[in-house]
Amino acid sequence: QKEVEQDPGPLSVPEGAIVSLNCTYSNSAFQYFMWYRQYSRKGPELLMYTYSSGNKEDGRFTAQVDKSSKYISLFIRDSQPSDSATYLCATRSYTGKLIFGQGTTLQVKP
Amino acid sequence: EAGVTQFPSHSVIEKGQTVTLRCDPISGHDNLYWYRRVMGKEIKFLLHFVKESKQDESGMPNNRFLAERTGGTYSTLKVQPAELEDSGVYFCASSQVKGTGELFFGEGSRLTVL
Numbered sequence: 327q328k329e330v331e332q333d334p335g336p337l338s339v340p341e342g343a344i345v346s347l348n349c350t351y352s353n354s355a356f357q358y359f360m361w362y363r364q365y366s367r368k369g370p371e372l373l374m375y376t377y378s379s380g381n382k383e384d385g386r387f388t389a390q391v392d393k394s395s396k397y398i399s400l401f402i403r404d405s406q407p408s409d410s411a412t413y414l415c416a417t418r419s420y421t422g423k424l425i426f427g428q429g430t431t432l433q434v435k436p
Numbered sequence: 437e438a439g440v441t442q443f444p445s446h447s448v449i450e451k452g453q454t455v456t457l458r459c460d461p462i463s464g465h466d467n468l469y470w471y472r473r474v475m476g477k478e479i480k481f482l483l484h485f486v487k488e489s490k491q492d493e494s495g496m497p498n499n500r501f502l503a504e505r506t507g508g509t510y511s512t513l514k515v516q517p518a519e520l521e522d523s524g525v526y527f528c529a530s531s532q533v534k535g536t537g538e539l540f541f542g543e544g545s546r547l548t549v550l
Binding site for chain 2: 370371425426
């Protein structure tokens with residue numbers, strides 16, 4: 327079983343739609359959860375970072391962690407074509423290394 | 437401030453050849469990481485340097501891979517001899533603080549082994 331599971335998509339939505347991206351993880355000891363965004367031919371860049379359970383909001387982006395169900399979500403409101411990218415969920419092991427999901431490719435059509 | 441830079445951006449080699457990838461971290465970042473993404477799979481950790489010391493190399497696939505960080509600045513990752521399954525994108529990342537410090541990734545070095 328993978329430590330972090332993520333549906334690779336692709337996911338295609340019209341501009342302005344609300345996007346929901348999700349991951350599950352297996353180890354209940356994980357405490358730090360991240361969403362990275364990766365544009366084509368670029369490296370991942372940190373989008374959102376949360377600790378333990380709860381919500382975190384940054385502009386059009388909301389990250390949500392439910393530790394009881396080991397579920398991580400990223401919501402994008404009023405999606406824009408510039409949001410088209412691969413979104414990677416990740417958690418951090420106790421040694422500090424990142425454990426990534428496979429990434430979901432999102433396309434927002436104008 | 438310059439970000440993490442990686443060289444080459446793309447390398448095409450034949451099976452059995454040697455390739456060396458280079459990473460220049462952000463100046464002042466003691467922590468340097470190598471990750472790899474092979475086709476259709478998730479990005480996976482390879483190893484972690486703190487300055488010039490290997491802190492964690494549990495992700496290195498086998499002894500054909502050798503990573504160095506002499507002087508605690510730039511790092512190299514050598515694959516010798518390369519195999520077909522080594523094809524993928526190799527990412528380098530650096531951070532100032534271990535643990536919860538944000539990792540800054542380079543654009544990656546794409547390796548194609550024919």
